[in-house]
Amino acid sequence: MADFDPQPGRAASEVAELSATQREADEAELYAGLRKVAGIVAGAQGVIDLLGDVAEFAVQAIPGADGVGVSLVDPWHDKPTVQTWAATAILVHEIDTAQYDELNEGPCITCMESRRPTVSGSLGSDSRWPHFGGRAARMRVHSALALPLIVGDQVIGSINAYAKNRDAFGDHAVQLGSQFARPAAISVYNAQLLASAQERTIRLQRALDSRAVIDQAIGIIRSRSGGTADEAFERLAQISQGENVKLHAVAQRLVEEAVRRAVARHR
Known part of the structure; x- marks a missing residue:
């Protein structure tokens, strides 16, 4: 039964x-x-x-x-x-x-x-x-x-x-x-x-990629301004808030601009 x-x-x-x-x-x-x-x-x-x-x-x-x-x-x-x-x-x-x-x-x-x-x-x-x-x-x-x-x-x-x-x-x-x-x-x-x-792995990888781009952007700002890492990060945050754009997107844009300028100089 x-x-x-x-x-x-x-x-x-x-x-x-x-x-x-x-x-x-x-x-x-x-x-x-x-x-x-x-x-x-x-x-x-x-x-x-x-x-x-x-x-x-x-x-x-x-x-x-x-x-x-x-x-x-x-x-x-x-x-x-x-x-x-x-x-x-x-x-x-x-x-x-x-x-x-x-x-x-x-x-x-x-x-x-x-x-x-x-x-x-x-x-x-x-x-x-x-x-x-x-x-x-x-x-x-x-x-x-x-x-x-x-x-x-x-x-x-x-x-x-x-x-x-x-x-x-x-x-x-x-x-x-x-x-x-x-x-x-x-x-x-x-x-x-x-x-x-798999979803957690993808999110973690995205976070790591985002962190790497932000670190690159901070380095670019420091090379131009001579300021500290905290000051460079604050500058990124100000741009992000002022343009209402995510911090990662601002950093990505800055890195891509720096790459384009470097390529143009070498040409």
């Missing part, structure tokens, strides 16, 4: 007892999706492209899913926000956007709060989300399976599967979806870490 939060008051049931052949086919689809997730190499593609692949692999791995979205938590706000970064269909993106941006309720939000898979077999009558459920039902989406993406003790997002049929996700789908979500979470998390490290 899969461990998940079902829809209150609605009996969890499969549409029909799955045959051994169907179960084997579903498990083969899951393992194919897992192999593809395992083959994702962080850094070989951007985070957005990686999330798109995860969504596509999830559709393959989760029985009954008509569309899947991958949402991530952005912790860098006063209140953490959730946003869908990849979806296999426009309809999925619209449904998830309604959850986060308009209604602040839905299976994705619930699964991240409970840290457990969340299932609904009839969204229009699901008492947990009176506003979201009706919105999804009017869009002819009746079933949902939300799987939290957890790394260690941190919830980093969720995989949200939707289906037009009612009761599309039973124990079997939850079990396979959960098996897929665990390694998918690690792949996404590693890609985020690498992207963050």
